[in-house]
């Protein structure tokens with residue numbers, strides 16, 4: 085057996101998953117949170133059942149202490165990391181800028197570069213660097229690999245990633261569309277080819293990753309050619325708490341008329357926007373429940389969500405010159421027949437036809453939800469970002485440490 | 489004969505056109521500019537030839553003085569306003585908010601309401617009010633009518649006009665998508681029905697108004713259901729000097745990292761953006777000439793312009809559930825085969841097929857530029873906002889002054 089530990093680190097928490105690479109199955113997973121607070125918390129799942137779960141409340145002073153808590157949980161509750169033959173640690177990093185276009189084995193210099201990219205990802209990269217430093221100190225004998233959310237979008241043409249603003253300023257402050265959720269868009273668009281048993285190179289696919297964060301991606305023969313998130317994860321679709329697209333002049337207006345400062349405006353769009361702003365709740369399940377119960381405010385919020393999503397489907401249909409596949413993934417995409425039906429309603433003229441029975445059927449598996457007559461195949465495919473990070477980590481160390 | 493004077497007023501200038509409503513032809517036109525500067529300027533075209541043109545340089549202290557200059561030009565160079573039987577003055581007003589959904593005869597109260605809407609259109613409405621006041625003082629015996637750029641978009645559904653931000657704040661500060669260029673979108677979408685001799689109610693049309701400012705509009709049976717400009721004319725397409733869509737977080741980033749203030753950021757996106765930023769020139773003719781001469785920077789700028797436009801075509805194709813017509817209008821749309829071909833390239837799979845010979849043919853007339861086989865009919869139709877304002881002005885006074 086050989087296993088990869090996948091780590092997704094924020095500034096006060098990290099999640100982990102241990103994956104058996106021979107079978108590509110999860111061996112264990114967990115979470116360490118409230119790092120730096122008076123009382124921290126950890127949860128470890130040594131296996132798939134509730135009985136396998138153990139939790140602790142204790143002060144966790146920093147990420148290094150957090151990894152000690154994790155290592156103790158492995159040794160106490162299993163699986164034993166030595167038995168699991170841990171061969172590498174894969175780290176999720178949100179922003180790779182235009183420096184990291186591939187999964188990259190982490191050195192001190194790579195750490196510094198990821199840290200430097202905090203300038204354009206102040207909410208994400210600092211936490212990733214803290215996690216990487218602590219994990220490398222805790223597991224000094226295995227290679228660590230950084231896998232970037234932006235990397236899959238390296239193939240965007242300049243026409244798609246360039247904003248129409250002063251070019252010197254854009255270069256100096258690294259302003260361009262980077263796109264995010266790349267690990268998921270890559271995993272899912274490749275899974276489409278496998279699922280349909282068709283060559284990836286032949287497929288034009290629109291991936292709709294709809295979770296708390298949400299983004300659409302136009303994938304042409306396995307290459308991302310456009311995506312809805314921008315320089316940051318704010319642009320694009322309506323999300324749980326993010327506004328997505330808005331007239332940028334709204335910011336100037338609210339600055340001048342409402343006297344709001346940058347922190348307040350950032351908060352308004354990034355943390356108090358989206359479904360939270362429109363329906364009073366950022367959790368799609370709750371919004372749908374309210375709408376089903378007859379709440380017109382929740383229904384109106386859903387209509388905004390659908391409208392935005394439908395526009396991006398059309399946009400990417402045009403950018404691809406027609407689509408073979410539209411695929412839904414992530415929490416909302418995998419679980420909400422209401423969102424899937426609502427966002428593709430009225431697109432029969434584009435050869436997009438959902439089968440209501442297939443759409444409503446509950447399943448955890450990859451599946452077709454379009455009619456047999458639908459020109460465009462509509463799929464639901466569960467994403468697995470951790471597995472994709474583990475795969476890329478393994479591929480990277482196989483390249484850089486061919487002796488392994 | 490009965491004539492309508494159409495006035496388009498800014499804070500330091502106004503344009504005018506006198507239109508014979510029996511024949512719907514222009515009788516005269518002109519421009520008064522640099523109002524309030526040490527030396528102002530006026531130009532009057534008493535007819536269609538160069539010999540009919542007269543110009544003056546003189547101090548013009550305010551809009552009222554400007555109208556005096558105009559009236560003098562009419563009386564000196566003709567046509568005589570009395571002979572022309574001036575029956576009304578129509579004023580272009582950019583922002584009608586959600587107060588003015590129709591052309592409206594101007595009273596003191598209407599003036600105050602237009603002035604109040606300056607809060608959301610600080611660059612446009614104050615100049616319009618100045619022009620209206622001066623014109624009413626200069627022509628006190630005819631009715632004046634305000635025609636709003638936003639009015640045609642009154643039919644947008646909430647799903648299209650709602651931004652996903654705090655609802656109370658949005659209501660209080662009147663933040664929503666209004667859309668602009670409505671007079672042109674209305675004129676052109678109705679002209680499509682006439683040109684094709686088909687009922688307006690049956691047509692799904694995407695109007696691409698591409699001038700210095702640019703916007704796209706999805707028109708379903710004569711009703712605007714989506715449009716690319718937003719609360720202000722900044723959102724949407726790449727324009728001459730405006731960025732159009734951008735990740736709103738770019739503003740926060742540049743505020744924090746580059747220390748730019750609101751005025752500088754507004755300037756960056758509204759006056760130093762668009763083709764000016766990307767190609768060093770906001771005039772599309774010059775950008776095209778540079779690209780034809782082999783300048784890769786100009787070509788790259790065009791590619792960004794095309795990409796954005798193509799995305800909106802796809803988006804509105806989806807919002808309409810398929811389109812019957814795509815129509816190009818305004819300076820760029822009417823005159824640039826390069827832009828028309830570039831923005832619709834690769835859309836054959838959507839039934840959109842431009843005929844290169846028809847597209848390249850020079851003409852000032854409404855014309856088809858798609859192939860006979862193209863499922864979607866692609867047209868070029870010259871816009872005429874002044875005529876549309878005159879028509880709406882006439883229709884309004886016929887309703888309110890039926891004795892006329």
Ligand SMILES: Nc1ncnc2c1ncn2[C@@H]1O[C@H](COP(=O)(O)OP(=O)(O)O)[C@@H](O)[C@H]1O
Nearest residue numbers: 294295296297366367368369414415416419420
């Ligand atoms: N059955 C369901 N119906 C609708 N939404 C669901 C359902 N199950 C989960 N969701 C939604 O999925 C979202 C979380 O998606 P997820 O992909 O886990 O998010 P993240 O972006 O944080 O990874 C939440 O808004 C949640 O309400």
Ligand SMILES: Nc1ncnc2c1ncn2[C@@H]1O[C@H](COP(=O)(O)OP(=O)(O)O)[C@@H](O)[C@H]1O
Nearest residue numbers: 698699700701770771772773818819820823824
């Ligand atoms: N032959 C042409 N080819 C390309 N662009 C043209 C051509 N003629 C005019 N234009 C462009 O049209 C734009 C002005 O359009 P117009 O509709 O007059 O603008 P406005 O929005 O100010 O009303 C300018 O960018 C100009 O370069």
